[in-house]
Amino acid sequence: MTRLPELAVAFAPHGELAAKLLPHAFADGDGSHDASHLIRVWKNAARIQAEEGGDIGILAAAVLLHDCVSVEKDSPQRAEASRLAAEKAWQILDGLGWRTADISPVAHAILTHSFSANLAPETLEAKILQDADRLDAIGMVGAARCFYIAGRMGSGLYDPLDPLAEARPLDDKAFAIDHFETKLFRLADGFKTATGRRLATERQARLRGVLAMLLDEI
Template identity: 70%
Template sequence: MTPYRIAALAHAFAPHEGLAEALLPFATEAGDGAHDPAHILRVFRNAMRIHAEEGGDGRILAAAVLLHDCVAVEKSSPLRSQASRLAAERASALLAERGWSADDREAVAHAVLTHSFSAGITPETTEARILQDADRLDAIGMIGAARCFYIAGRMGSALYDVLDPLAEERPLDDRSFAIDHFPAKLFKLADGFQTATGRRLAAERHDRLQSVLDQFLSEI
């Protein structure tokens, strides 16, 4: 993004506009529309909504949101499970360059490390629990469905198996068929939310996600 667009977008991260303007240039790596500045902003809004009810340190949380995808690893990469660790390490280094204390850097890095479904690490702080919930909210609902199909297109996957769309007589294969990702992962996410607020929001989005699949199946 150009400096002008960064400055303009930073205002959407109120009350952390200054932090956003400093960190947005590092927030995403180009080329992935499912992990772009729009995703970062949606996760921020989710996080602030949960933060308003669950508490936590808003500055730590905002920095963790802004940097949780600062290292990009493709879904098909064998390094996918390491993405959050790599992002946590880079986030800590970026904040060190900006004079953040060791304790605050560690808090941000822990939240970034534990946000990922692929990493399978339990978040231990309020900020980490909120970030995990906020990011997972963006993986379900209408946005989650849109991102699923977008990523499937990037990976060269088909929409569905024409002979067995519901995988009734074959193993699920979400690298080959987009809608296999719904039962393989997306429908499981709502059961793993960390906060009461996140669980409430997730239940609403889970129902929307089920509706998307139901309507998709009715049309094929």
């Protein structure tokens, strides 16, 4: 991507690090895990870190590389995505001359950030990354990403006969709004920091508002 040097500025005061890591940071063609996603997660993470503490340099590297391996939502390897990303991040940072003591917390944060991996974050930086990434999955942006991914996967928006799955099993592979119940509404209960929980409550309300407006219109 030719705009990478410009995008690095968005990760200030870690623009120099971002310039080195952005070429490895995401796969082209996935608009739900692109540069804009990384920037939003960085803003979320920096906001949480300002209140909760933690090593901002470790956090910056973890944010930049948390999606450095792309695995499609419908892939049987989906649960392995964060492990693969952590392994690749380790190789990238090692190649840049980082010390093992600094690489290890970055890799741990990346390994445990994923909902699909279902691993508990043990460090503050890992908890912040998980919260920051999950904030981007709820709220207005979360709804937009949900519909975008549904389109990429060939899903419909909703079941025209039973939108809320009152008489059928939920199926988020077939219908986008089923994903609100199968995953998105569940995310707010799992935030690890007090700041993250507060922000998640606000965004959860917005997400429910999006669904309510959609149901009203259909």
